[in-house]
Amino acid sequence: MIIRVSEIPAEGLRVERLEAFPNPFPDPSWTLEALSLFVEKDGVEVLVTGRLAARVPLTCSRCLEAFTFRVIAEVGTRFAPRPFGRAEEQSELTADDLELDFYAGDLLELDRLIHTETVLRLPMKPLCRDECRGLCPVCGGNRNATPCACEVRLPDLRLAALKTLAERMTPR
């Protein structure tokens, strides 16, 4: 959905209909589940606030199984007209703690905002669940599905070494 900044009414614009976003993500396997955004003008700038929910298929970094990650994002972004001579900006924080982004010409792309806000919430190391037991380093089996009887001694030694190191580094 692209909003014409000049057509945003003075009382603001509420955006909640999913039908307005047939392809919010470049990757069609991602799903936008719900959104409630409020778009309002502040001089030449535009504030977009609200929240959204999305589902993203990921691969667990421990057991390598596919799973669906649910994103709930609070949105708070201030859009300023793109200044001449400045290309893509990294998001910065403004005085009111909103993220700063830019719109070009008269057009504000809400799809791009939804994509950015979703990507920001994806974990660096995805886990299918907090207590995922991962793959056995000996037989390679998925320890969530089949507990194996492999003896794993090496990590114990490593752990002991780490403990000694930690003790040495703890200031007394």
Ligand SMILES: [Zn+2]
């Ligand atoms: Zn896992």
Ligand SMILES: [Zn+2]
């Ligand atoms: Zn094993």
